[in-house]
Amino acid sequence: MNEKISLFKENGKRIDDRAPDELRPIKIKVGVLSNAQGSAYIEQGKNKILAAVYGPKEALPKHISLPDRCILRCRYHMAPFSTPERKSPAPSRREIELSMIIRNALESLVMTSLFPRTVIDIFIEVLQADGGTRCAGLTAAVLALADAGIPLRGLTAACAVGKADGKVIVDLNDLEDKYGEADMPIAYNPTLDGITLLQMDGIMSKEEIEQALSLAITATQKIHKIQVEALKDRFSVTKREV
Amino acid sequence: MNEKISLFKENGKRIDDRAPDELRPIKIKVGVLSNAQGSAYIEQGKNKILAAVYGPKEALPKHISLPDRCILRCRYHMAPFSTPERKSPAPSRREIELSMIIRNALESLVMTSLFPRTVIDIFIEVLQADGGTRCAGLTAAVLALADAGIPLRGLTAACAVGKADGKVIVDLNDLEDKYGEADMPIAYNPTLDGITLLQMDGIMSKEEIEQALSLAITATQKIHKIQVEALKDRFSVTKREV
């Protein structure tokens, strides 16, 4: 852990040849599954993640329902083959925490009061993990919700920022996540100027956090544009099909 | 696994001195437990298996019930001491599969539409295992159902057929199961001329399967006669008691 590995090349580029503020290539497709009400697929670097949404539907057993709004259920899950060592399919403590953190980020996005006594299920399956899966998973889950026709307060995009070899960077890959000094996943809704997910571990000074946050806002705005494009593609495909 | 062990003797007999189409000694007793609505005990070779039936009774919680028929619940379970190495009492993947396979074989036998919204529980406990336990267990379970007075579409008997040392054989014992080339458990209802359970693993050609199936039908017809006798015994004992 944290043994000395150089994460920057001599030319100032990162190990995968990116600039400190450069995102990895992102590919998003909305509406990829036939059974789910809404779905989306994202590739970000080598991350490959599917998200699907079922609902709103009656909340059963009844005692879990709320009289004034719909509830959300969320499962972030990693496929056994998504990590270098095979992972047990039973949810790890990390997966349980991230399911909660992602659900929290979606609570204020979904217009839950429109669907009292119902439940919306959100499933995120990480097929291949390459750093920043909770953020990429959330980016896809938001699109799956939109694809399901669920009214949202704008779109939320997420991206990790952090620090490696003393430099503040954006969109950490697996190695930067593992050997870097800090990782700060952030979800940001540009429509509402609101941060809905924020975690940090590692060590950063106040100034570094300020700088990282600024990078995160720029990054999530870029991802937000890709989200919008993906939704347009989905919409135009549907039109073509009709 | 599959190391070279000779399963036939020089005289053409099997290791337990049977002919290829010869069943092991079978002993069946119906009505052996005091609490169960129906019960049966079978010995087939060194297999010792108990089956018990509870029901039909109200299906609870209600959401598991069906409006037009009764549902079946089935548990095939091996005692910890039934196998050479002690087996954990928690159900193994194999036991979970066989519980399903046996329930499937019983679904069409029980006149389920006579008892809407109810459940029938079928428990099979393998006390000692000696090859062919799913078949012997099913043979006993059918009698436990009959003993419980549940209307059935005839009786079903089950028996494994397979292949060892290149020969098609019937009613495999433990060693033939382990070291033979193929195992094909079959349940057959002679009244309806229907196969209700059928699995195969190992390797057999089309011709061998045809030959094995023919052996299976003869064997299950023999077992069927023993089932009928056991029911008669049960009936006459009851009469004597009255």
Next chain:
Amino acid sequence: MNEKISLFKENGKRIDDRAPDELRPIKIKVGVLSNAQGSAYIEQGKNKILAAVYGPKEALPKHISLPDRCILRCRYHMAPFSTPERKSPAPSRREIELSMIIRNALESLVMTSLFPRTVIDIFIEVLQADGGTRCAGLTAAVLALADAGIPLRGLTAACAVGKADGKVIVDLNDLEDKYGEADMPIAYNPTLDGITLLQMDGIMSKEEIEQALSLAITATQKIHKIQVEALKDRFSVTKREV
């Protein structure tokens, strides 16, 4: 186990300098938690144990309730750090048995018919264990019930008796429990002259059991007095606060 360790000193005192019939120092405080309806804390030797009571409250799901009385739920649980080797927080077989044994001892103490269809939850957490935790835990649980204002048929106090180095002794500590010849936990209600909890393991003759029982009654009467004092303290504190 049971290797030869001397549990008595040359002066006839036990390894912690007690006489055979001498209790360890006991400190009890009632009303120590803010959320529970009733609570109590006990130190007996190095035992440190908390008990808390919630209820009576509606018994849910309904099928667990009884039409003519309240039901009890009881959990005896040891903190992971309470034992020399860290203990898994999942309940052990021993903890499951003791939860039942303690609940049994409370069933006749609580006037359950006053609260039909409700449930009372009793939680005992052993923070540090030093022999005799089931008894000390029960002693505290009774006070937590009283603190919750639940009508009781008197107070029950509990104490282990047993045998070490051939002598009958009272209130066994950890070493006497481990290396002694017998351990007999007893709960006694002096008001009703009734034993509500009784277990024994180890070896004792009829005469030794008679002698031990007599010690137990004296000991639980002493503890009963400490219980009464602790309740008075709680009451006077409440008065002072008012």
Next chain:
Amino acid sequence: MSITEQRPIVSKLEKQEIYRLLAEGKRVDGRSLLQYRNLDVQLDYIEKAEGSALVELGNTKILAAVKVGVALPFADTPNEGILIVNAELVPLASPVFEPGPPSEESISLARYVDRSIRESKAVDLSSLCIIPGRSVYSLYIDLYILDYDGNLIDASVIASVNALGTTKLPKYSVEGQNIKKLDEYFKLELKDLPVSITYAFFGDKYLVDPCLNEEYASDFTISMTVKSDDRFCAIQKNGGGMISPRGFLELLDKSITLGKELRRVAYSKIAVNG
């Protein structure tokens, strides 16, 4: 969480009948108050286990089997074999038994039987060591309740001890730190023949060996395991209710007397040494 059990309702009439008879010193099945039901023991029922016995006590039917293995000893007892008792209340035995992980009843039963055997020293665990600190015999006693008509404890102790009494252990040769299984066996020696006596209480009346309806109608039960030398090695009160100290002491003599008798009947088929 242990939760107040919901006993199947014994019909009011049945319960009244039990009490009425009890007042006359009688029981529903014609037994006297201190009489056991008919006991049948069948040894070596499971040929593939190293030891086994099928016990029928009235309609209560219990199969006990012993599986022998070799294991690492526990760190604090490097010279002793390992003894584990497990009880399965399999659902074919009773409508109140459910499939799933062990219930508190089955755990409590197994632990009581364990104490009865371990504390009585019926099995000399130090004789089950092959290489100290490295290889010892492990004895797994599995109790399988096949038909449930009350008094599981006494029947389980009898089944377990009989199963142990039939147990044959494979011999091992020791070569340095390794062991090799031989094709020879030796008989497990029993050093004691513990029996448990269970009383069911109804107010201040009691009876032994309760059948299921008596158990359900009773206030609580007390079980006591007596060794061959008339000393006690396990006692347990199960269920609510309370007993006076005097009432309890009265049971000790009764248990010694009943124990002698039951021991003779229960273990007539197995030999004892030591």
Next chain:
Amino acid sequence: MSITEQRPIVSKLEKQEIYRLLAEGKRVDGRSLLQYRNLDVQLDYIEKAEGSALVELGNTKILAAVKVGVALPFADTPNEGILIVNAELVPLASPVFEPGPPSEESISLARYVDRSIRESKAVDLSSLCIIPGRSVYSLYIDLYILDYDGNLIDASVIASVNALGTTKLPKYSVEGQNIKKLDEYFKLELKDLPVSITYAFFGDKYLVDPCLNEEYASDFTISMTVKSDDRFCAIQKNGGGMISPRGFLELLDKSITLGKELRRVAYSKIAVNG
């Protein structure tokens, strides 16, 4: 406990339509009775796994990936590698899949695929031994059902075999009893290309490769795995109902014919040796 499943209700109209068409030898999606849906195979979908394939059979979508490790061999097969098949019916694939421990459906699916691969000897396990009795390769095949429109068995066998066909194993150097991972890889050789053919039955009519609605409307299914040499290595009837012996025998020839065809399409992208 296995419990009678509650199939989502296929609307009466839909079911009638399936039967009506069947009587004319037709199907809801225009296929003929013995015609498979469109099959798409994408190899090496998970670059970080040692082998993988994404298979789409109509709308059924299954990802199979192989993870390679080194493990202690099983005691009774000291010279053989370890093969484990696991299937996850992840809840994003269908409203009837629920999060939690494996259901009987997923267990039965994994076990059928395991038998198809193991019994066909598609993988020569004895070639996966590094040090006998001590270090062997372990192959973990994880099946991930991503979209569920019926016939999981056939699609899973195809996905697994394709994933195995792309699998590369790291080489190890052996030094005494220790092994060291090298930076070289070798391709896993497939010795056979098993395919499973699944039939859905409606009374005495049947069709192959049922889509989900057909599966729900059917009485039961029968799956048969055929090896490259036209012999069978796994058969399973799933669901209630019964088939006549004659009806069953009829399927054997059909499966051989259909198997040849499907094998050609399903494994066109992977090479075979041996």
Next chain:
Amino acid sequence: MSITEQRPIVSKLEKQEIYRLLAEGKRVDGRSLLQYRNLDVQLDYIEKAEGSALVELGNTKILAAVKVGVALPFADTPNEGILIVNAELVPLASPVFEPGPPSEESISLARYVDRSIRESKAVDLSSLCIIPGRSVYSLYIDLYILDYDGNLIDASVIASVNALGTTKLPKYSVEGQNIKKLDEYFKLELKDLPVSITYAFFGDKYLVDPCLNEEYASDFTISMTVKSDDRFCAIQKNGGGMISPRGFLELLDKSITLGKELRRVAYSKIAVNG
């Protein structure tokens, strides 16, 4: 599955009161917005553990204890000790805590405390190696929530660090590849004194160290762990709602100031080295 929590209903009146006071910069218990509740720390509460501390923050009461063992190091950190944090929300502490496996709240709490200690490098794990790759110390920190009145995170970090500050480790002598426990102990050195500062948000207003009613009435909380050198080592937003970037940045300075103060009060009883 993480599921929208059902918070106990804080009465409308209570909630209104919290908001009304907040508008005036006041709180229900008379504190100012950035004021912590009374803090009481009792060291070595569990004599039998290697380290422990009982912390009361207002009515929130948390016991932290450290158990020390010896274990095999993780393969990727052969020279480092093992640190594990576990939190038990025991049901006697609150009617909303239920017996059973760890809830997402308890897991998330334990993971946050773990990050606060691990990332701050308060414990130098490389000093906890006995034989590289073979024997290292393991520190198990168990957090036991005994009474629950909000702000578990800050109180848990304080309890854990205090428990570590009292921890004594047994010395071991190394003989070849074996170790032997000696009857000597050494004190664990703390290299940093991290404190967590938790804010509860109500619209654009916020306060620190929320009590339970404030927590329930709030939109969300943000916790920040500050090291002795004023740098941050863990941050987490918990709950729904959103915060503006500017609002978040404002907290950083506040946390540094509050952290200094809290650190002084919280760790006055333990010494620090390094």
